[in-house]
Amino acid sequence: MSQDYRLSRRAVIAGMSAGAAFSALPVGSAWAATPTVGFIYVGPKDDYGYNQAHAAGAAAVKAMGVKVVEEERVPETIDVEKTMESMINLDGASLLFPTSFGYFDPHILKEAKKYPNVTFMHCGGLWHEGLPANVHSYFGYIDEAEFLSGIVAAHVTKTKKFGFVAAKPIPQVLRNINAFTLGARSIDPTITVQVIFTGDWSMPVKEAEATNSLADQGVDVVTCHVDSPKVVIETAEKRGLFTTGYHASQAALAPNGYLTGAEWNWEALYPSLITDFEAGKTIPGLIRGGLKAGIVKTSPYTALVPDAAKAKADAVKAQFMGDGFVIFAGPIKDNKGATVIDAGTMRGQTDIELEKMSYLVEGVIGSTS
Amino acid sequence: MDAEPPRRAALARFIDPLAAPLAAGAATVALFGLFVALAGRNPLEVYRLMAEGAFGSWFSWQNTLLRASPLLLTALCTALPAQMGLVIIGGEGAFVIGGLAAIAAGLRMADIGTPALVVQCAMALAGMAAGGALIALAGAMRHWRGVNETISSLLLSSIAIAVMNQVVEGPMRDPASLNKPSTRPLPDADLIGNIPGMDVHWGLALGLIACLLAWLLMRRTTFGFAARIVGGNSRAARMAGLPVGLMMVIVTGLGGAAAGLGGMIEVAAVQGDANANIAAGYGLSGILVAFLARQHPLAIIPVAVLLGGIGASGGLLQRRLDLPDAAVLVLQGILFVALLAGEALPPLSEWKAKVSR
Numbered sequence: 112m113s114q115d116y117r118l119s120r121r122a123v124i125a126g127m128s129a130g131a132a133f134s135a136l137p138v139g140s141a142w143a144a145t146p147t148v149g150f151i152y153v154g155p156k157d158d159y160g161y162n163q164a165h166a167a168g169a170a171a172v173k174a175m176g177v178k179v180v181e182e183e184r185v186p187e188t189i190d191v192e193k194t195m196e197s198m199i200n201l202d203g204a205s206l207l208f209p210t211s212f213g214y215f216d217p218h219i220l221k222e223a224k225k226y227p228n229v230t231f232m233h234c235g236g237l238w239h240e241g242l243p244a245n246v247h248s249y250f251g252y253i254d255e256a257e258f259l260s261g262i263v264a265a266h267v268t269k270t271k272k273f274g275f276v277a278a279k280p281i282p283q284v285l286r287n288i289n290a291f292t293l294g295a296r297s298i299d300p301t302i303t304v305q306v307i308f309t310g311d312w313s314m315p316v317k318e319a320e321a322t323n324s325l326a327d328q329g330v331d332v333v334t335c336h337v338d339s340p341k342v343v344i345e346t347a348e349k350r351g352l353f354t355t356g357y358h359a360s361q362a363a364l365a366p367n368g369y370l371t372g373a374e375w376n377w378e379a380l381y382p383s384l385i386t387d388f389e390a391g392k393t394i395p396g397l398i399r400g401g402l403k404a405g406i407v408k409t410s411p412y413t414a415l416v417p418d419a420a421k422a423k424a425d426a427v428k429a430q431f432m433g434d435g436f437v438i439f440a441g442p443i444k445d446n447k448g449a450t451v452i453d454a455g456t457m458r459g460q461t462d463i464e465l466e467k468m469s470y471l472v473e474g475v476i477g478s479t480s
Numbered sequence: 481m482d483a484e485p486p487r488r489a490a491l492a493r494f495i496d497p498l499a500a501p502l503a504a505g506a507a508t509v510a511l512f513g514l515f516v517a518l519a520g521r522n523p524l525e526v527y528r529l530m531a532e533g534a535f536g537s538w539f540s541w542q543n544t545l546l547r548a549s550p551l552l553l554t555a556l557c558t559a560l561p562a563q564m565g566l567v568i569i570g571g572e573g574a575f576v577i578g579g580l581a582a583i584a585a586g587l588r589m590a591d592i593g594t595p596a597l598v599v600q601c602a603m604a605l606a607g608m609a610a611g612g613a614l615i616a617l618a619g620a621m622r623h624w625r626g627v628n629e630t631i632s633s634l635l636l637s638s639i640a641i642a643v644m645n646q647v648v649e650g651p652m653r654d655p656a657s658l659n660k661p662s663t664r665p666l667p668d669a670d671l672i673g674n675i676p677g678m679d680v681h682w683g684l685a686l687g688l689i690a691c692l693l694a695w696l697l698m699r700r701t702t703f704g705f706a707a708r709i710v711g712g713n714s715r716a717a718r719m720a721g722l723p724v725g726l727m728m729v730i731v732t733g734l735g736g737a738a739a740g741l742g743g744m745i746e747v748a749a750v751q752g753d754a755n756a757n758i759a760a761g762y763g764l765s766g767i768l769v770a771f772l773a774r775q776h777p778l779a780i781i782p783v784a785v786l787l788g789g790i791g792a793s794g795g796l797l798q799r800r801l802d803l804p805d806a807a808v809l810v811l812q813g814i815l816f817v818a819l820l821a822g823e824a825l826p827p828l829s830e831w832k833a834k835v836s837r
Contacts, residue, residue: 155804155805181798181799182798182799182805183798183804184805185795186757186760186761187757187760188746188750188757188760189546189547189750190547190760190791193543193546193547193795194795196539196543197533197539197543197792197796198795198799200539201532201533201539201796202799212660213660213755213757216660217665217750217751217752279649281659281660282658282659283658283659310645311756466658467658480650
């Protein structure tokens with residue numbers, strides 16, 4: 112009996128020291144030219160949405176022959192701190208992409224101080240002066256693609272009523288709703304957009320209810336800003352509505368209703384960041400851009416999109432790709448009648464005022480509170 | 481049974497409560513092994529990785545302990561009322577409302593320039609009071625209004641989370657938190673730090689102390705004895721003159737206070753402010769821990785560490801074996817079902833007695 116115990120204890124100790132040696136090894140390789148890259152997602156990486164868009168970027172990095180480690184459904188708590196540390200300590204990762212907006216403060220900031228040799232790339236554009244040098248942030252002006260979606264949808268609607276299922280009335284979401292509405296109303300000013308806030312980023316039941324309710328109200332185009340548009344798009348498809356997508360392409364989910372969509376283009380950005388990183392180039396603290404920079408893109412038009420819509424949207428897109436097109440060009444009124452952008456004021460994409468957006472533009476039915 | 485020699489009876493008393501969880505554990509290992517084998521992975525490799533990720537190094541141990549610490553407190557929210565025969569599942573709400581009350585108190589105290597320790601004590605008291613009040617309400621409604629405490633605690637929990645969201649996005653919102661509505665952050669000086677020599681915050685120590693105190697209260701005091709009499713038969717307890725209603729309020733209140741303290745620690749040691757992230761499911765995992773520990777306050781400790789370890793190793797399974805995150809949920813689910821099935825079996829000693837007869 113006692114021998115058995117000793118044996119098993121020895122085995123355990125051997126196992127533990129082997130584990131320790133194993134975990135110590137990759138740390139040394141953190142200085143090698145080719146990094147191990149860690150990607151962390153807040154939801155499932157096949158969600159047809161926010162996380163899938165990032166996972167597509169990770170897959171593009173993997174295709175370069177770079178070692179990639181991924182972890183999905185990591186909450187914005189101590190869990191993400193430990194996942195980052197685990198990737199650094201056990202997998203030898205030296206470049207991390209914790210992709211959820213809420214990972215930044217305090218979690219990434221804590222880890223960046225703790226691991227000054229590891230580079231942290233955060234999605235959300237929260238960088239500012241004075242942060243540790245190993246923290247970077249990137250984000251895209253996806254409202255440009257939303258504006259184009261609005262233009263396309265305006266060409267197919269019969270009822271002139273659109274629906275928008277959104278998570279929370281925060282600036283980033285309001286900016287998308289407003290851009291989509293302004294795009295649609297640039298074609299037909301009688302169009303209205305009914306917005307429904309579900310209260311959180313992943314509320315499948317509420318999202319389905321909201322979509323059905325929009326269909327019952329006579330809406331014939333639906334889009335959304337939630338983490339996974341899957342439920343909204345599928346429900347709208349069942350109700351025979353047109354849809355425009357968000358985050359990633361949902362064309363496969365709605366062959367009879369999907370028109371186009373606003374997508375992230377992480378599969379272009381991430382490989383270029385890795386190339387810069389490997390070449391030892393300085394990566395800026397804040398990386399922002401829209402269609403022109405290739406950080407966002409539109410879903411390819413489906414067969415449902417009429418030629419007139421394509422021509423109009425492509426013309427505006429060419430302006431985005433060229434000298435720039437200003438979406439938020441005054442005069443713009445909110446949906447309570449107050450002027451929010453004066454006549455003559457052009458709020459271009461880099462305008463800091465847009466980051467604080469707290470209103471819904473004229474034509475949106477709904478309230479921010 | 482009465483003919484049994486006292487030594488065997490003592491042995492049975494020790495083995496009986498362990499037999500079901502151990503059998504459930506063994507069944508879980510076998511079933512989950514089968515599951516991962518069906519998913520095309522080597523079960524031995526899976527278990528080796530889990531051991532490495534959970535307990536394989538000092539880093540892994542700290543990871544495990546850190547994840548276990550909120551569960552110690554939220555499990556008490558279910559385990560303490562269970563001594564009185566109540567099934568409370570509102571720990572998530574008590575955790576969240578505790579965190580919210582704590583940040584409100586902490587910010588108020590920090591604004592007037594109180595020393596850090598005083599701020600932290602005020603936060604702990606506020607968190608415990610809020611969490612305690614929420615769950616005590618379920619206990620009170622059960623006693624005086626006959627409302628099922630399981631349902632009411634669950635509903636109260638939803639209300640608490642909704643209140644937190646409303647407050648964080650409204651009255652207490654920091655205008656600077658544009659895209660992630662949060663309260664103002666606590667000053668760095670008032671945050672709870674790590675236990676010296678460890679990368680684990682003081683919440684672990686508080687959780688262990690709370691479990692120990694809960695055990696002392698329930699197993700070593702007259703009050704605890706009386707509470708367990710109520711759990712055995714509340715009518716008989718009332719006949720014996722015990723203040724059943726008051727005791728229910730106190731015990732449910734203590735359970736809620738434990739979870740509320742957990743929320744305070746989440747705010748003061750992890751997040752630094754309050755936002756929707758404090759409703760991360762620690763209260764729900766606490767129910768699982770309490771049931772796996774068979775509602776025993778001390779058994780909560782190893783079970784919480786086990787679940788913390790499963791959580792800590794889950795990432796490694798994803799990264800090394802490309803298993804989906806749901807694999808860990810499957811494991812927890814199998815464990816829970818196996819344990820509930822084990823509960824339904826008769827105690828081992830009776831079973832043996834039947835066989836030998």
